[in-house]
Amino acid sequence: MKEVVLIVAIAMLVSCSVDSTPTNTGVYMLLDTSGTYRDELTKAEQIIRYTLSRLDAADSFAVARIDTGSFSEKDIVAKVSFDDRPSATNRQKRLFAEQVSEFVESADPSPYTDITGGLLQAVEFLNEKGTGKKTILIFSDLKEDLEEGYIRDIEVELAGFEVIALNVTKLRSDNVDPREYLGRLEEWRGRVEKTGGEWRVINDLDGLEGLL
């Protein structure tokens, strides 16, 4: 009898320890607030709401702004790690949506655009959360504009991350010379894939089904 109990206990322990890899999702969204792109934030709010609806218990989500120096916790607008209980998760989602709405209404345009700093902050946040799937959403035109003195020629380690650029709008200069736009996209693709990350671009915001 004792042997049977021991075998059952061992089997249970083994079954519990077999699959210890986390299966939750972590999403970090960077919002570009520079110049005229600030007007696009209402679209970003829709994406955030959609993302919230797709996330579940034990997932993590953070929204941060891209401004002059984005490698800072102060730029995180809202962040949450969803509770185990479904009712608490729903409450957290509603609260998160409210915080984002308030930010979208009151956000000030930023003079510079530090995307790399935001990316570094995102990697740090998601690595700290230790989620199974890590996704970084960049809601920006991908035109980086650094203030003098800021050093951002850093290689960001993106292995295991999926980086999705959203709503990459064309600038006036892009219309004059489309190679600028294509070159910008290619440059970011290169930076992400060089360190082992996956790169995607979604410009059609009506087709967000494949986002997560």
Added chain:
Amino acid sequence: MLGITPWPVASALLWIILIVAALYLVRGTVHKTIQAAAQALHRSFKIASRALSRSEKRLEARNRDVLLAAGREAKERIIEREFDRINETVRKDLANYSALHRSLSESIGRIEKDHQEAVDVPPDPPGWVKAVEAVAGMDAKEGRAHVGSILSDIHKSLLKAHREAMAAYHAASARRHKLLRHMRPDWRRIQQTLTQVGKNVDSLLGRSVTIDRLMQEYEDIVRGQDRAVSVLSSSSLVNFFVSAFVLCIAIGGATINFSLIARPMAEMVGGTNLIGNFRTADIAALVIILVEISMGLFLMESLRITRLFPVIGALPDKTRVRMIWITFSILFLLASVEAGLAYMREVLLHDELATSALLRGDAAGAATATGEYLWITTAAQMGMGFILPFALTFVAIPLETFVHSLRTVVGLLAISFIRTAALALRLLGNLSLYLGLLLKQVYDIPLFVPLWLEERMAAAADSHRHDDSLGRVR
């Protein structure tokens, strides 16, 4: 290497001749080897087939024993219940028998009394008889002068007596009729009582006929008659399929029950914890349902409706009744918990709908997610959550039938399998025998030339021997 002569064709021919010669020389040995191998295989398969046939017979006998034992037990149970019913009827009727007897005696006593009182009483002798005697005893001389007046008096007395006698007769008749009228309800009561007694006796007779039939079937089973085995076998198969069907329905009910409580369980044990590859909330919900089914089984067992656990059936009545109450209480509590969880599920669903509507930016949707008619679905879910555990209690009955009939069905399937295997082995045995023959024939194909020559030579030798024997005869 193969070129034993400078000419390849000649070498090939030479090789063929050598090989054929070698094959011809070892032909006898090879034939014997093939024959021996074929025989060995044939015998092995035959032995295996026989062993399987013996196993089949043993299994058939065991299956027959199991079937008869199950049938005997079932029949005993039915007869026992039939006797219980008779006992109940007899107890009820015999308990009333003293009252019935008293009622009948009283009614009969009353009737006797009334009958006694209703007897036709002979009227008193008329008063004028004495007057006639007086007249008759009178001296002729003395009384002649008064005879006329006496006769006149007698006449008067006679008329008076007649009138009185008639009045008394009428009064007596009226009283008798009245008494007879009083007897009528007693007669009716007696008739009703006797009709009831007749019905009870008829019922007992009907039951005794049923018991006779059941006893006959029971005796057939005890004697192990083939007819009884055949009836039990077919009824066992029917029971198996019917109980399997009902169990499938029960599984459907349990699945619905599971979906009712699995979601809110996440509120209690967390929605992301895993045991193995399964969510803890799902396992917890499943455990609750399984515990409910177990309690249902124990309840049915304690009520002696099923007999899956002989230990429970053999418990003293007091302990058994306690067990009934304990299992029922646990079942009731679990049903209440389920009703609560079903309510929680609905609340969570509304919350989730409202959140989704809010995230979609659909304020109207968020408002209607908690509409005024949603209490109907909430109540329905709570009702289902409360009723389903009790409904699942009755799973014990088909489960018992399924378990009992499964033994027979598995036995029948095993017999069919063993029979098929024995047949296949027998076929393989025969096949190996004929395969040996075939191999020998195939072996002889390249040896057709020496064999033909051998045949010719044998024929020539035969004819020579024949000629010699004929010459000797002449």
